Amino acid sequence: MSKIQKGIKKIFLVLCFACFAYAENTAPNLVNIMLNFEKEMSLIQEAFLKNSQTLVEVRQRRLKNLSDQLREIPTSFYLDKKTHKFQNLIDLRIMRIDEELEAMGKALKRKDMDFAFQNYLNILNECNSCHILFRR
Numbered sequence: 001m002s003k004i005q006k007g008i009k010k011i012f013l014v015l016c017f018a019c020f021a022y023a024e025n026t027a028p029n030l031v032n033i034m035l036n037f038e039k040e041m042s043l044i045q046e047a048f049l050k051n052s053q054t055l056v057e058v059r060q061r062r063l064k065n066l067s068d069q070l071r072e073i074p075t076s077f078y079l080d081k082k083t084h085k086f087q088n089l090i091d092l093r094i095m096r097i098d099e100e101l102e103a104m105g106k107a108l109k110r111k112d113m114d115f116a117f118q119n120y121l122n123i124l125n126e127c128n129s130c131h132i133l134f135r136r
């Protein structure tokens with residue numbers, strides 16, 4: 001093998017490793033985000049039932065943080081042959097969750113718990129709308 005060929009082989013191997021490491025890092029990330037979503041959604045529901053504005057605010061911030069994390073993962077990463085055709089629908093779900101959380105933040109600033117609760121219900125609907133697309 002020539003020096004150039006060896007060099008190319010080295011670069012190729014490093015790239016393979018980088019892709020592998022990236023995939024390994026992102027895969028558990030989605031599941032982690034989902035598990036945290038589930039936890040925070042049940043905690044915010046409790047906060048609404050207690051009618052505690054302060055607790056709802058804490059959970060809204062946590063959920064917004066998770067929504068930001070979800071937006072950072074390229075959808076192409078978890079789409080396969082079957083779900084690829086839903087790319088636009090899936091992107092829309094992610095966008096809507098974020099919009100609802102923004103709206104909830106504003107509702108909480110004006111102390112409108114009814115509006116914030118409606119935002120919560122809309123988010124729940126978006127979770128389900130996305131999961132339906134992944135059902136086999």
Ligand code: HEC
Nearest residue numbers: 031034035037038041078090093094123126127130131134
């Ligand atoms: C962009 C689409 C999308 C949205 C929006 C979404 N999910 Fe998910 N969710 C997924 C996918 C894909 C999986 C399967 C992950 C896997 O197992 O690889 C999943 C899995 C889950 C799981 C199971 C995790 C496990 O493996 O044990 C829970 C719980 C969950 N989601 C909760 C939620 C909640 C709560 C919301 C709303 C706040 C939400 N998800 C919004 C796509 C989505």
